[in-house]
Amino acid sequence: MEGLTLSDAEQKYYSDLFSYCDIESTKKVAANGRVLELFRAAQLPNDVVLQIMELCGATRLGYFGRSQFYIALKLVAVAQSGFPLRVESINTVKDLPLPRFVASKNEQESRHAASYSSDSENQGSYSGVIPPPPGRGQVKKGSVSHDGAQPRTPADQQEPASPVVSPQQSPPASPHTWRKHNRHPSGGNNDRPLAGPGPFWSPFGEAQSGSSAGETVWSGHSPPPPQENWVSFADTPPTSTLLAMHPASVQDQTTVRTVASATTANEIRRQSSSYDDPWKITDEQRQYYVNQFKTIQPDLNGFIPGSAAKEFFTKSKLPILELSHIWELSDFDKDGALTLDEFCAAFHLVVARKNGYDLPEKLPESLMPKLIDLEDAADVGDQPGEVGYSGSPAEAPPSKSPSMPSLNQTWPELNQSSEQWETFSERSSSSQTLTQFDSNIAPADPDTAIVHPVPIRMTPSKIHMQEMELKRTGSDHNNPTSPLLVKPPDLSEENKINSSVKFASGNTVDGYSSSDSFTSDPEQIGNNVNRQRSHSGTSPDNTAPPPPPPRPQPSHSRSSSLDMNRTFTVTTGQQQAGVVAHPPAVPPRPQPSQAPGPIVHRSVDADGLITHTSTSPQQIPEQPNFADFSQFEVFTASSVNEEQDDEAERHPEVLPVEKSSDPSNSLRGAKTESKIEEKTAASAPANVSKGTTPLAPPPKPVRRRLKSEDELRPEVDEHTQKTGVLAAVLASQPSIPRSVGKDKKAIQASIRRNKETNTVLARLNSELQQQLKDVLEERISLEVQLEQLRPFSHL
């Protein structure tokens, strides 16, 4: 290449221009499209431009390197100054003015406008030749198209020169009318600052096979795309011109317009900014699309599944990559299926692409769903992706609620809980909830490691629910996530759902909290304990397997022993009424009385090994208190040992006692029936103590017998067995000399029931204590493992 000496001004100017043309930021090659556009803006005759290109070596190289570009610019200046184009002129011509482009290089629009104005001059001469403007009323289109024909010729000539230009090689047979319309927008559209007709034209130019095709097209000949049998335009050749012109021009306008308006960014932008939306679908087109839709999916309100759509659009023989992009654009809600609107948009895009129009980066507003209204596209969010995202989360939450009942079929309050979980968005936003549908234990986000043990009564007790509500609201200070309660569920709702399912009050969002939610309301202490526990549990790391794993998952290994089903059956089998009435009366230590084993377990976990372990030893000594039937105070005193509030709440009355004993009975039953692996030892003592209180009157011998029975019966997996035992206990009771009278008989009956509960709870207590120890050990080992596995977690 000839040496090129540039003055400082020239150097700067050229480098700026090169940067402008270097749309791909390669810093080495100027985009041919941009270069051509620039040259056109230089208002030089086409042959001069071609000559310049040859001289600078671009034709030889096939691309515009920086040196070629500079030389070309110099030659442009030479040509503009009227000097003959010679290779040596670049250096010989002194004081060469900077190459003039119609507009300053920083004002592409004005440049384009200027270039267009030059084009518009030709409009008038061609207006006569132009067929009646399409319905869009683009008179200028025709003229502009004609102008487009002109640039095409140089473009065509340059075609061999710049093979590198990425020609969107739409099928060469695409109707020339389309192409023409492509051109016209570039010119004469004063409404649009055609920023980049050049880059657009050059691809078209390359794609065009015949340079003179444009003129011939004007005669109204519009060969329908041959291979596009599935395109409607083949069906109506006479109207295809109009049709083709119409959408083509529209699309072309759009694309060109967008190109024009786009400054240095993508070529196609702001399609909606056009005064006349070029992406609008005409009625004929829409009808055709609808017909095609019907062939796949007779129901116009239905969906076309992705596979069917794939087959259909593959017939268009567009490259898979482009089809993939079209799909991304048109599948507005990202559901993998196409509605009628989406299908029309996709079809429209395919047609456009087939005819040489570049695909937009974003879905044109007019193609957004709800295409029926051609005018309301403006307000539709032009970000299908985001809308899709926002839409999906909105849909997800409602879909999750039905799944919740399936998780806990035995929990009657699922409805209530589902409502409640929706109220709080939960910090799940920070946890990966996307795919963890069932991760109740979803490692809570360490930041959100605040487990608010919202007690929840699984039995549909309005009173209890109210209590829980009160507790929940009252304990806002304890629950940092309470503000989240009102947040709409977001994408992470799955997690929340799971957790929320766990607890009716659904305070905690993350897995940890969910597990704690089952604590009953009255246990403020329990809550605190739970909270503390959750904190401690989460402090090690966010992935710590829910230390109180058993809590939420009845099916979890740990809690498998306390099968919720069993528990519920026990509960239901026992006294329904009693259960219902129990909630207020006998909040099992930390859990609702009727809370089945799992709840108890959960609460136990929530309460923490901390509290319960401390109380467990106390519980054991309390058992001897069982012998003091006659002393309610003794029992209450013994129960005081426990921290649970339910102790205090235990009514000395028989009835409540009975009821409390019933649930505790059921609890016992549940617990004994299942393998007790969870650390519900605390609850066991609690239950036991609970049982003691109501069982004050139980006769000593009976109790002892019960105890022995309990001891003899290691783990009864059969609820019936339990009932059998209880029946035996009941039967043994009459042997105890007791007071006379109906009232006393009733009391005795209640006593018996309480005793049964006592035995169950006692057994459960022992088992749970053992479990507690095991779990504690396990937990410690796990924490150690975690620490080992996460050496870099602290950064």
Added chain:
Amino acid sequence: MAVCVAVIAKENYPLYIRSVPTENELKFHYMVHTSLDVVDEKISALGKALVDQRELYLGLLYPTEDHKVYGYVTNSKVKFVMVVDASNTALRDNEIRSMFRKLHNSYTDVMCNPFYNPGDRIQSRAFDSMVTSMMIQVC
């Protein structure tokens, strides 16, 4: 802001890898490759527990002198690896998590595209633009 983002398929071949172009991209490719070992280790460590207990976000895989590598794995064993600049101390764990979530969402959208064959390289422009928005803007 990430310096490099990579999507690795289940069979440990890259579906998508993109780095800030100014630096030696090969270095990032190598870092991502070596991080796969750490990812596998983390997966298997928790593997003995139930799958649903495993967290998708793996956290910091390993730090180097000037970069930190974070990992995220989906339930289908598709791994996302992100390399961030170590000097960017303002980048908190939450932000990394949100970035991974966005990645996961975009990946899901790519998967939903019927024209995308699982196992192909990801060439979705939407995915590209999303990743670009996450990458450090180096001009």
